Amino acid sequence: MASCVQLLGASPSPYVNRVQMALKLKSVEYEFIEENPHIKSERLLKANPVLKKIPVLIHDGEPICESLLIVQYIDDAWNNGPSLLPSDPQDAYLARFWALYIDDKV
Template sequence: MEGDEVTLFGMWPAPMALRIEWALKLKRIKYKYIDEDHYTKSPLLLKYNPIYKKVPVLVHGGRPIVESLVILEYIDETWNEDCMFLTDDPCERAIARFWARFSDDKCLPAIVGVLSKTGEAQEKALKEAQESLKTLGEALNGNKFFGGEMIGYLDIANGWISYWVPLIEVVTGLKLVDENEMPSLHAWFRNFLDFPVIKEMLPPRERLLSHLKSLREDLIASSSNS
């Protein structure tokens, strides 16, 4: 991994790692992909991310960068000749960072809660997820993408929601995003997933659906045994 080589450590069902693959593909950056196992993490992954010990990790010229939102900005600043995910305007950049953090801090935990919980705890998580997703959808401001007419930083950061949430709805039988209540977000789901680079990088639907079903069973079993 010398010189200017780019290597991405990911995991096929990990949405945060898929963020980075989308970014690399959109920037047309050549990279080597290493798919990690959730239960047996490789010595290289532990070497490059000894603190969190998780994917994604981007290694560029032998130097590791960790945490998906940090990696996204690194990619955008390092390979900026053809397109930029974030604008040059400091205020717009700050707003985009705010919404990306809102999504990770509010939407993600609630969505995971819907998948992993039952009963009243699941009902509470569902309400939190719906409220957070509705708020996130308002950030579209009627645009096709969070980035306006073209995919940008926030679309890449939030893109996993458009694919994972409908599958979680299938697994749980609960509706997180109602087309009538969140029309902008629902339309963005279609627009984002129809974008050619995004579509070609999506995990196989049935494989991911099976993974989410097994994950839910494991999480519920683990919770009942604790």
């Protein structure tokens, strides 16, 4: 049975683009739902009541929030396509470190 995947986001967002790239690499079909990040829709507030921001991945009705966590979820949930992180623990750590650094500092 195919799973239902939706992505709430705004096209110019680099965080949304990160998730879209992961979905594409894993060949996951999804419905993109454009959200205005400045006007919070009821759908967004219901899907992400804590942070109230995009992106939000909805997989089989369950919301997953925060782009780095969404990418890790995609890698865990779909085994098709390449792994999104290196298999070596040190290399995977460095990939996560620099992704967090860029999110926080750039």
